[in-house]
Structures are given as C-alpha cells and as structure tokens.
Amino acid sequence: MGMTTPPRTLAEALRARDDESLAGLLRARPDLLTPVPNDITQLATRAGTRASVVRALEHLDRFALQTAEALAVAPDPASYETLLGLLTGDGRDDGEHRDDADAAIGDALPAALTTLRQQALVWGEDDRLRLVRTARELLAPSPQHPSPTGLGPTVAEATAGMSPGRLQDILATAGLPATHDPVSAVASLSALFTDRARMGELLDTAPAEALSVLDRLVWGPPYGEVTPNPTPPVKWLRDRGLLLPVSTRTVVLPREAALHLRAGRAHRVPEPQPPAVEAVANRDPQAVDSAAAGQAFLAVNTVEELLKNWNGGGPAILRSGGLSVRELKKTATALDVSEPVAAFWVELTYAAGLLASDGEADERYAPTPAYDDWAELPAQDRWVHLATTWLAATRTPGLVGGQDAKGRALSALGPDLDRSAAPEVRHRVLALLAALQPGTAPDPETVLARLRWERPLRGASASAGDTTDLRSRIALWTLNESELLGITGRGALAAHTRALLGSGPAEAAALLAPLIPEPLDHVLLQADLTAVAPGPLERPLADMLSALADIESKGGATVYRFTPGSVRRALDAGQSAADLHAFLAAHSRTPVPQPLSYLIDDVARRHGHLRIGAASSYVRCDDEAVLNEILADRRSATLRLRRLAPTALAAQIDPASLLDGLREMGYAPAAESAEGDVLITRAGARRTPPRTAPVPVPEGPPVPDATLLGAAVRAIRAGDTAATVVRKDPADAPAAPSGSLPRTTSAETLATVQAAAMTGSALWIGYVNADGAASQRVIAPVRVEGGFVTAYDHTADEVRTYPLHRITGVAELADDATP
16 A cells, blocks of 8 residues: 555545556446546545445456345454455365365455455555445344345444443353343353354254244344244343343344354355356357358348338327337338337337327337438448447347336336436356357356355346346346447347457448348249248338338248239339339249239229329319229218219218228229329338437446546545645644635735745645636736736646636745645
C-alpha cells in the first residue's frame, strides 16, 4: 500500500493508492464517477453507500462473494489466517479430497481478496482486514435477513438482552464457573463453544435427539420455533446455551457453536474455481459453419418476408403499445413459425431499425426507409447488421407472453421488454462458446452453472415482475436465438461468429459470403399451377414472383402456387397479361403449362370489367347484365348498393371495402381515380418517415474510457490536495469547520494574493464559479492586475485566471505543506 502506518479509515486506504489503482476502482465501479467526487473523502463516502455497495456485490463471482461473506461473520478486523480458516475449516474433517479443496481455496483466496480490495469493499493490511461497514450489514446475519452463510449471531449478540440470572443458569448447567459480570459470563460461554476439546466433551453428553436438532440448524437457517413447553432435546440445548432465545417462540444456534459443528467452515461448499463448460457433442467444424450459414441466409429471408408482408402497412398498434396477440398469431402463420419465434423476428427487425410506427392517426407498423437500403446489401452484410443488432439489443423477446409486475401481459413490440442485462449475458454466453474447440456444442446446464458462478447475485430482476434467475433465462434464450440467427450451427459456434466477436463485421462477412448460396435467375413451372425455386432467387425475380404467386412451402426449395387471387394481385400492381406471359417464359426452365396460361388470360379478361370509385363509392360497368346480377345476389345486401343509371351503382361504404366485398363474391373489380383511370397499387409503397433504431437501455453508468478515468483521478487528487492541505490561520481567527471555504475581506484577499505573487508562494483559496459551485483550490499566483489573478492551479495542474471577486478568502500554506 506504500504506507508507513496502517490506514485507519477507507479514505486513508484510498488516499495511499497510486493513480492506476484509483482508476481501476472507478473502472470497476463507474457509478462512483457520477458526478466526479470532489476529493478522496467524498469518494470513500460514496463507495460505502448502500446502493453502490449492492451494485458492487452483484458483480462479484461466487468465490469473491463467499470471501466477503466469510469476512462478514469474522471478527472485525480479521487476519488473513482467520479468513482462510473460515473458508477451509479447522482440519477436523481432513481427507485427500478435503486437502485438495483446501489447496484450491488457498490458491484462489489472494486473487479474491485483491478483487475485493480493488473494488474498495475490503481495506486494510493482511493482519487487519476490514469489510466495508455497509457490506457487513448486508451480509451479516439477522432474523429478518439470514446470512448467506447460514450462520446466526454471536453469543454476545444473541444474549444482549438476556437477564444476568438466566446467564448464570446457563453457565451452571454447562459446567462453567459462575460470575456476576455479564461480560465475563458471555466471554466464558463463547470460550466454551470455541474450545474444541471442551465443546466435544459437552456434545458427547448430548442426547441423540438433541444432536439431530443441531444437525437441522447447523447449515442454516439457524433459527427455529419452540413451544412454551419445549421437548426434552430442545430444553437440553437451551439450558446449556446451544440454543439461545431470540423471542418467546424463537431460538437461534449461536455462531460459535455452529462453527464448531461445521469444523470451522463458513460455507458448506466453497467454490474457488469456476465450473467447467462441458461438451455434449463434437461436430465437424465445416458442417457447423455450413449449417450456421444456411440458417443465417434463412434469417435474412425471414426478416425480408416479414417486411414484405407489411409493405402496404402492417398491423395496428395497441393503445398500450405493441402488437396484439391476434396479430402475432397472424404473423406466425404467415412466416410458418411458432408464436415465440415470430416474436423474436419481429423484435429483431424493430431493434435493427427496419420496422417502426408510421406515426399516423391510425397508427400502424410499417417498414422504414432504412429497410430499402438494407435490402440492397449483399446477404452476408444484411446478416451482419442483424447479428450486431441482436448482440447489443436490450429488447428481450423471450418475455413476450409473460406478465409484468402489475400482472399485465407483455406484448411483442411493447414498451416493457427492455432488460439491461441482456447484452452482457449474450456476450458472456458466446464468449464461453468461443473458448471451446471449434465444432464443440456445449451442455446448456453447464453454461448456466458457469454464469451463476460468475454472477451469483444477479439472478433475479427487480423490475417488471421477473421473479427467478433472469440471467439464466436470458442465457437459454440466447442459445435458442443463436441457432435461429445462424450465430451457431448444430449447437456449436460458427467461424463467422468467432470473427464477428473478435475481428469485427468485415471479417465475419468475408467468411460468411462463400457459404451463402448464389441466387438463381430461374424457376421450374409445373402443370399443377405451381413453381419450384430450387434455391434462393435473385431479388427482382423473387419480388415479381411473390406478387404473382403465393408461397406454399419453404425449405431447400420454395414452392409457389398460382391462384386467381395472386394473378389479380399482379394485375393490380400494373402488370398486363402479356407482361406476365413474357415474365414466366423468360424465367422458367420448363415450358409454361397451358393451365397457367389459361388462368392468367381468364383473370385478365375479367380484370377491370367493373370500376370502383368514390361516391362514398360507386360501381360502373358497360354490361348492364353484370350489374343486374350483382343487385340480385343476396350477398350484396351488406354493400348497400342502389342503381344510379343503367351502367352505374352507388354504395354507402368506402371504395376499399366495396372492392373487398365484390372480390369475395367472385368478381374482379378494379379501382379507378376521379379521372376514370385505373389505380395501380404497387407493392412496397408504404414507408414510415425516417426513424432511428431504438437505443438499448444501458445497465447502470457506462464504463469510462482511459481519458475520462485519467481526468477524474487528477480532479480527485487535486480536490484532495486542496481539502487536506495544511494552512496558516491568523492567531486570533476562529477555527473554521472542516471542509468550509476560507473567508477574508476583499482587501485582505488582494493584499495576500499580491504578496504571494511577489514571493512565489502558494495559497489556499475558496472559489465560487459562475454557476455558484464552490470549491477549494491551491494556487501559486503569478500576476495580479485588472481585478484578476493569474496563477498556477495545483488542483487543475494548469495556469488559470480567476476574478478576485469570486474568491471567498485566502490562507497561506504551512511551511511543510507546499505542493
């Protein structure tokens, strides 16, 4: 620590650290930097606040936390040997296995203690280790919050309110000499429980039932309920102080007795080493990469298909935000996936900035302009964009279908799906997979065990109703989503993902590109009104075919089916029958089947025969017989039609509804403009205004960079110098409160500053800036003129100019306190 005397406080221990060590503390606990502490004392105070200590404890691994828990039940201060004894025991249950475990603990303890010291949770030399008081209060036992070690209070704590007479009865029954001093009585009882030989003799006389009671309490919880007339075994233990009363109905096993029964160990199973991630299968790395690449290509196509389905405007947004259950089911059906998988794709598309609200009065989801740019990228670059978005997103689609803290259902794209822990868990899971040999698929249970060891206190979330082990749930979702997205293949991490995590997006795209199949420029038309795409299609071909036919099945080959409705959709988009015949002839490796040609001609012949416009709406047709047929059809009653002229009907519903109604009756009407021209509806015309992707919700303050850390450490050191500098005070001046600003008159301030400028000496000043923030500084004046003093500021390590009217007062430094 570089100190000649042991530190008496945490502030003194921090003050003795070098700049690198202080920067390490601020890096590990970035919440201490908000705002930057004025000095070391304020830093130490902030490091001991409950919220900051809880956050620091949550980031400890299991063994570092077990070390802190052992210190919480150890004497304060405790020596290194005492701490080691609490973790390894007193040797009464030694064996070959126990010796190996104790050796592992001995090897791991220095590193755990270094971590606790670095994070300012423990301070002091090895012979006087102290746990920060707030951490001791959080980890120490109490009836409301039992210790994680399962140990109860000490004899002194448990007997604090006990009458002297009761203490004398316990001493007499336990065979200890009587004493009228309660302190001596407590010390005598504690000495009995910590004496291995005498404690062994006492337990040898215990009834078997009493030992059975102790066995149930020894590893915790140490509290038990008793009746007004306890059973003989419980009475035997209570009379000898092995069970001490906490209330009229509750007793506790004192810590000293429990430690004797545990052979001196604070934990039943100390875990100095992290559990290994085990493999369930070793696969061929090339097969893994191929499987992952195929899934990556499918992921890109799935996102594209989702957005194509919503090109003309997607589902309406709930008033509470998000997608309704019915719309999620429709989306799952359209994508031919389960609802949880559909929620994943919808959330990923939204997080990537490709999907957003259109902002209209009747709010709906629609693709963003960014989707058009994304769709023009090569497939590997589109995948990289999705993968990097997923890694950083705090949106957690696995929660969809669950409930929040108020019992409300969580919907896809809803406002309550952000979990700040998600990015860290995803990166950690993939890092564990990356540490395995290529082609190795891990056992999910061992992955979860490793994560629980690394962050044992981060299981449950305090927000949004998550009740159990949120990190484990996110880890399982990560493994499933990795397979869907092509991050992994057959359970093992793919080579392009290793590149994405290590080298960056460009290297990942370069590795993925050769594994993605080249798009085809042809299909195979069949006589049953279907077309088979034997692989991925070029974008213009895929767009046109998706307008002309419906996808019937997916897989290695995609099957499209032509129907009257799909052909009409292509005609509505502005294509003519001749265009469709030419398109199919140009892109089919097989002759165009006659049934398909007849279908196109038949639909085209009837297409536009009826015209729909706005009256509210109207129908016009040159063939009076067709209009007569419509009016005679009972299904047209809901359309509320009436004849305006021999070739025109009026309706009291909007044109879109009239179009849908007549199409359901089997007709093929076309919409027209006010000028009588046929309206062409083109796919992909609906876009939201420019939207930015949702920003991930950070988990606490961001980790500061090296520049910010360096500046913060300099500022803290400078403020500490100003706060602790020794100064000369006039003999008749009253003592100023610690930390207060110096106070002198304007004339005294000017005279003292001018004198310091002439002699080159340093001054301690109080200064209030333009914002009203007060601070203490140590300066060496260089020049005084025009109401300003130019000085070298030791606290800022630079030359600055200060208005004299903002200096509250000055004081000379003691001769031995010059910076």
